[in-house]
Amino acid sequence: MKQFIRSYAWEGTLVVLIVLAAIWSSTLSPYFLNSVNLLNSAAFFVIFALMAFGLFPIVVQGEIDISLASTLAVGAVLLANLSVAGIPLVAGLLITLLVCALLGAINGILVAVAGLPSLAVTLGTLGAYRGIAYILAGDAGITGLTPEYTQLGSTWVGAVPATVVLALVVAAGFGVLMGFTRFGRASYAIGNSAKASRMGGIAVIRNRVIAYALAGAMSGLAGLVWVSQYQSARGDNADGSILFVITAVVLGGVSIKGGSGRALGVLLSLVLLGTLQTGMKLANVPGTSQTLVVGLLLVASIGLPRAYQLIRARIAAHRPAHARTAALEDATPA
């Protein structure tokens, strides 16, 4: 039991923060705790959630992908084009997912096979893919999508928007993928030490490329949600949203150095960020001011535990030797 609490301490902290944020938000506006409002707000964050879950295995493997928002734009614009061209949704979605997975795989190949630093590679493809989205979209963007493609955004499953259900299914899927499959185990191993994993017989290159391709496909899926919610697509769709996505993943307890983190944490951090932003929006806090709170949350959630450890280690250094080693063991991050 004690181990369970220790192992899920991060998720527990997030739950407490979510409750606090919800209480705070409901004091800001009486409309916050309205269930329709809550679910509609949740639908707004589905796009980010899909990208965040796609990014999650990549970060677990110790890499990063900042091109996902551009991949989303390619996906959205491609879907819009296919819709206008009269392609049925199933085929259109399949093509889009394949194309986006391919774009992701290109990142993966450049990182894993060519051994280039992932931040620089995806900085490059962030621009390049955005360029492709502009080419496909033309100057004016694409409107006049068939209802088939936009249906998802207005469908409700019982009392819940279909997109929110989709996000939950994806969350569960990634929980299983990372927790119970060979790919998941390989990802954590690679994140801890790519070299040791290679020596241990894990196909590092293949797993990396799969992670990037999967993230690309998730962005394509997010593109579907985008067109279904906005009924149009433009080259600049989702520009700049990658910072929010990375924040969600890191705040979810996924170490940017790789090797740790769970899907549950990512889901909870998305809920937390969503709660905060919705609350502030209702209180008429302008968007750029909201980032102050989000940034503080990110830095404090990671910095404060670390500061606490450092102070404890400092105090322990003045104690007798046996107490010191115990405190130092505590201070080393698990």
Next chain:
Amino acid sequence: MTKTDAPPMTPGVTSRRGFASSGAAALRVRFLGVVVFLVLLILVFSLLAPRFFTLDNGRSVLFTAAILAIAAAGQTLVVLTGNLDLSVGSIMGVSAYVVFDIAGGAPALQPLVVVLAIAIGAVLGFINGFLVAVLEIPSIVATLGTLSIYRGFVSVYANAQEVTVGELPRFMRDLATAIWLGVPAYVWLALVVVILVALALRFLPWGRKIYAYGSNPKAARFFGLNNAAIVLGAYVGAGIIAALAGLLLGAQVGNINSLLASGIELQVLAAVVIGGVSIWGGSGSVYGAAIGAIVLATINNGLVLLQVQEFYRLLIQGAAIIAAVAVDAVVQRRVLGATSRRRVMEVTA
């Protein structure tokens, strides 16, 4: 310390010289590579667009590159330590808005805008450095956080207001349009900043330690260097330079809102990477980063003259970044190869 741009050579030690000729040579080739790429770009654009190779247009390219080059010089300090500063655009925004707002309200402070900017930059850079060096938060996460925090701060501070042209000090406005010796004043300023930073990196212990730490943090610690202080110093330097760049951008733009310079971090990072500063830390130079900024400005300018749409600019810029890191990886392997060969030679001897 094997990867510095110009390793201090010990005369008479043959194995070291043997290493330097292949490792350092590879790095020199890397720097030359960017210059050659820039020359090729200029050639291609000159052939395709007759208006490109004119004095006026050259001036305009350099003017666009100036602020980016200054910001890239600051970013270089941090990247050399193997870290990143994603908050550079937000620091620029805070500096421009807050400084000009204060100066607009109190004309007596107008001569002191530069001092104010340096102070703000130092504080914001120190916060970044503290998070990265002392609390050991990975730099992407820490500066992603401060990117939001600093930007949120300007937004709250600005309260949806603008600082208007009329509030800016006269001399800053003049500076933005001034031409000294046929070249925009901003270009001279950029040149001064880049050279000063390069000299500081080359000759001050502060700069040597940044290279030493970036090449091999573990070895730097064994050597008795205070790693946290080095990283902190790099961030403070980067913060100050970013704040100055923000001041210049603000004066150029005139009406400053809370979104000034948002999103510029990716451009700055692109300039640094194209300029051959290794993202792994420890190698590269501010001159390279400045040329990277000129490359970006040239691409933008040339494509506008050719009336090529935005998307090709993004495609070409993206391809240039990836090509640059691909070359870096090759150079890196050569340098590593050179050092490991040397180790083998020493063992057999």
